[in-house]
Amino acid sequence: MKKIGFALLFFLFISQTVYADFDVQHAIDAAKPGEVVHIPAGRYHGNFIVTKPIMLKGEEGTELIAEKNEPALRIENTANITVENINLSGKNKAIVASNVDGLELHKLQIKDFHSGVHIQRSKNVRIHEVNVTGNVGHYSRKGNGLAVFKSENIIIENNTIEQVQDGIYVEDVKRIVVQRNKVTNSRYGTHFMYTSDAEALLNTYHHNVTGLMVMMTTDIHLESNTVENHVDFNGYGMLLYDVQQAKIKHNTIKNNRTGVALQKSSNVHIETNDFQMNQTALEGTKVSDDTKASNNNFTGNILTARSDKQGFKLESNYYDDYSGIDLEDNGLGDVPYVAVSSFGQWMVRQPVYQYFVESPSVILLTSLDQQINKTEKNMLVDHTPRLAAEGTKEKNKVNVVQMLLGLSLILSSLWLWKRGITE
Amino acid sequence: MKKWMMIVMLCCVMLIGCSEKTYEPREIVSETDVCKICNMSIVHNAYAGQIALKNGDYEIFDDIGCLMEYIEANGEDEIGAAYIKDAAKDEWIDVFEAVYVYNKDYWTPMNYGVVAFDTKGAAQEWMSTEGDGQLLTYKDLHDFKWGIHE
Numbered sequence: 001m002k003k004i005g006f007a008l009l010f011f012l013f014i015s016q017t018v019y020a021d022f023d024v025q026h027a028i029d030a031a032k033p034g035e036v037v038h039i040p041a042g043r044y045h046g047n048f049i050v051t052k053p054i055m056l057k058g059e060e061g062t063e064l065i066a067e068k069n070e071p072a073l074r075i076e077n078t079a080n081i082t083v084e085n086i087n088l089s090g091k092n093k094a095i096v097a098s099n100v101d102g103l104e105l106h107k108l109q110i111k112d113f114h115s116g117v118h119i120q121r122s123k124n125v126r127i128h129e130v131n132v133t134g135n136v137g138h139y140s141r142k143g144n145g146l147a148v149f150k151s152e153n154i155i156i157e158n159n160t161i162e163q164v165q166d167g168i169y170v171e172d173v174k175r176i177v178v179q180r181n182k183v184t185n186s187r188y189g190t191h192f193m194y195t196s197d198a199e200a201l202l203n204t205y206h207h208n209v210t211g212l213m214v215m216m217t218t219d220i221h222l223e224s225n226t227v228e229n230h231v232d233f234n235g236y237g238m239l240l241y242d243v244q245q246a247k248i249k250h251n252t253i254k255n256n257r258t259g260v261a262l263q264k265s266s267n268v269h270i271e272t273n274d275f276q277m278n279q280t281a282l283e284g285t286k287v288s289d290d291t292k293a294s295n296n297n298f299t300g301n302i303l304t305a306r307s308d309k310q311g312f313k314l315e316s317n318y319y320d321d322y323s324g325i326d327l328e329d330n331g332l333g334d335v336p337y338v339a340v341s342s343f344g345q346w347m348v349r350q351p352v353y354q355y356f357v358e359s360p361s362v363i364l365l366t367s368l369d370q371q372i373n374k375t376e377k378n379m380l381v382d383h384t385p386r387l388a389a390e391g392t393k394e395k396n397k398v399n400v401v402q403m404l405l406g407l408s409l410i411l412s413s414l415w416l417w418k419r420g421i422t423e
Numbered sequence: 424m425k426k427w428m429m430i431v432m433l434c435c436v437m438l439i440g441c442s443e444k445t446y447e448p449r450e451i452v453s454e455t456d457v458c459k460i461c462n463m464s465i466v467h468n469a470y471a472g473q474i475a476l477k478n479g480d481y482e483i484f485d486d487i488g489c490l491m492e493y494i495e496a497n498g499e500d501e502i503g504a505a506y507i508k509d510a511a512k513d514e515w516i517d518v519f520e521a522v523y524v525y526n527k528d529y530w531t532p533m534n535y536g537v538v539a540f541d542t543k544g545a546a547q548e549w550m551s552t553e554g555d556g557q558l559l560t561y562k563d564l565h566d567f568k569w570g571i572h573e
Contacts, residue, residue: 140453140466165466171534172571187464194534194571209464216571234457234464241461263462 024048024064028056039086050075053102058086066090066113075100083108093118093143094132097125105130115143116164119151126155134163139187139209144169148176156181166191167208170198178203188213189227192220200225205237211256212238219245228254237278240265248273253281259301262287262312269294276300279354280344284312293317297389302357303344305380314339314382318389326387337385342369446475446503448515451483460489463532470531470538472507472518488535488569490518495565510538511545519561522546526556527571534571537564 024044027037033053041061047070050056056073064086066072071093075081080102087109088094094110097103100122108130110116116132119125125148132145145161147169148154154176161167167183168190170176179201183189189205191213192198198220205211211227213236214220220243227237237256240246243265251273253259259278262268266288273296275281281301282293285308294315298304304319305312316332324333343362347353356362451473456465459482465471472490474482478501484490487507494502505518521539524546529536537559540546550556559567 138454140464187466213463215461215463233455234462236462239462261462 028054034080047071048073050081051078053078053080055082055084056086057082057084060085061087063087063089066092066094071096071118074098075103082106087111089113096120097122100125104128113143115147116145116161118144118147118149119154120149121151122148123152123154125151125153126157127159128155128157130159132159132161132164132167134165134186136163139165144191145183145186147171148173155179162186166213167205169193170195173198177201183208183211191215192217195220199223206230209234210236210239213241214239214243214246215241217243217246220247222246222248222251224250226252226254227259228252228256230256231279232257236261239263240268243268247271252276253278258283261285262291266290268292271295273297274299275304279303279347280306283307284310286310287312289313295386299389302354303341303347305339306341306345307380309379311379314380316384316386317382318386319382320389322385322387324385324387331387333385333387337382339380339382340369341366444477444503446477448473448475448504448506449481456483458485458489459483460492461485461533467532469508469510469513472505473515474505475503476501477503486531486533486535487518487523487537487539487564488531488533491564491567491569507539509541509545511540511549514541516541521561523559523561523564524550524556525559525567526550526554528554529556533569535569537567 022040022042024039025046025048028048028050031037031054036055036057039056039058039062041059043063043065045065045067047067048064064072069092072088072090073095075097077099081100082104084106089112091114093115094113095117097119098121101124103122103125105117105127106129110132112135117127127146134142142165144166145164145168146156146159150172152174154173156168157179159181161183162185164186166188167186168178168181171193173195175197176195177199178190180203182204184207186208189208189211190200193215196218198217200212200222201224203225205227206229208230209232211230212222230237235257237253237259239261241263244267246268248260248270249272253273254276256278259275259281260270261283264286268291270293275296275298277300280303281298282305284291287310292313292315295317297318299320305314319337322333322337324335326332327334343365451465451468451471453464453466457463458465463485465483465485470486472484472487474493482493506515507518507521509516516539521541522543523537523539525537527536529538531538540549546558
């Protein structure tokens with residue numbers, strides 16, 4: 001038994017070190033442009049550098065371990081590089097790419113680093129199926145998962161990132177698509193700064209401080225993302241600061257301290273989103289007149305909308321706390337919906353007030369508020385509130401099978417009843 | 424004797440009351456502090472700023488650009504003291520007395536590229552290692568065009 005145990009230990013030991021003799025840097029240096037460098041399974045310590053167009057391909061169990069504070073892999077001043085199927089671990093940064101035209105990072109596992117991938121002054125980059133797991137601890141002591149600076153034509157998709165500062169950090173980038181990524185337990189899910197022509201689609205963000213942080217950015221499209229459970233003291237589902245031309249569509253924004261906040265922004269269109277169970281669904285300060293929230297569903301939020309004196313437009317949204325009537329039968333309420341609420345405003349300033357939200361005094365105050373606010377004409381007023389939420393139109397559809405079954409049951413009952421009488 | 428003691432104590436209390444109120448900088452708490460202007464969490468303490476208001480409140484900023492935006496919007500009347508981190512020493516220095524250096528390639532949380540130092544010598548020493556920049560004073564910051572520069 002002892003011998004078998006030793007034999008197993010021997011093979012275990014061998015399996016990790018059998019390829020240790022393979023010299024990764026030598027193989028890189030020896031490869032001709034366009035060649036594939038196959039790195040066998042094993043753990044390779046070092047700080048590797050690529051400066052020519054090649055493909056680095058690992059296999060299951062291939063791991064590059066950075067030494068000291070240098071990156072595990074540096075890619076510099078080259079084009080058409082692919083790095084695939086490799087695990088990386090170390091201290092500071094896993095991969096740093098500078099001045100690269102054509103870079104693909106695929107199927108990488110990054111852990112134990114301060115920062116995952118750092119790309120600067122590069123173009124035509126695709127990062128997909130990369131997993132980044134940061135260390136345990138507060139986000140202020142960590143780096144970003146995937147960071148891109150001063151670059152253009154970037155695609156970041158299908159990545160999973162957790163426990164970092166910002167999951168995906170984008171600064172001074174032109175044309176970027178961030179899609180189908182999942183970021184959890186970090187500071188910001190995706191953080192855009194000074195970026196133009198950007199898209200964030202079908203991403204999932206939860207349990208971060210803020211899901212999507214967009215700052216000083218122009219022309220951004222945020223669509224079909226799920227942004228939920230950002231309930232920290234300073235938590236937001238989405239926060240747009242100094243943003244021009246933004247479309248926020250088809251997102252599910254659920255259970256956040258504030259669903260969407262707009263600050264110093266203009267030309268923002270918020271359409272067909274589901275705002276569910278947020279403390280404050282929508283908040284706007286210093287936003288321009290052309291900012292509009294239309295055809296959204298607001299359900300279960302404590303406060304639907306708040307703003308400074310400038311306000312923003314509400315149009316054809318569904319509000320679960322709207323109690324108007326529809327005499328014209330056009331699906332729109334005949335009385336405007338007024339989102340202004342004194343208690344809501346206080347509650348946002350003092351979050352602890354939320355514990356009194358259904359207390360008798362607050363209900364009375366809210367009722368009085370609604371009567372007083374009926375005179376409000378412009379600020380946070382929806383003149384065409386929808387009576388049904390988007391997606392509930394099919395409620396009048398007839399289910400033929402159920403109808404026939406019900407009919408047959410009624411007829412059978414009648415027949416049995418009649419038979420009982422006649423007998 | 425007791426009477427004299429009372430008079431001396433009263434004078435001391437009066438002198439303390441007449442002395443100018445001081446406003447000390449407070450420590451940044453990364454878990455809860457966010458910039459008053461842009462709402463970013465303060466995670467890069469080396470660039471942080473703060474204003475101690477005369478009413479005892481503190482306003483925290485992640486970048487000197489945000490601090491200046493606050494001053495532009497609210498004026499200086501209610502400010503007891505304003506501090507910015509010295510980029511070389513990681514110590515709080517007076518915003519109004521500090522020497523600033525601008526270089527578009529210096530990284531700061533808002534990427535405004537302006538960092539602060541306590542003396543002109545410290546600023547020049549910084550430039551010798553981090554790249555040449557433009558020397559600025561607090562007065563110059565009022566006219567500075569905040570934003571990313573090409």
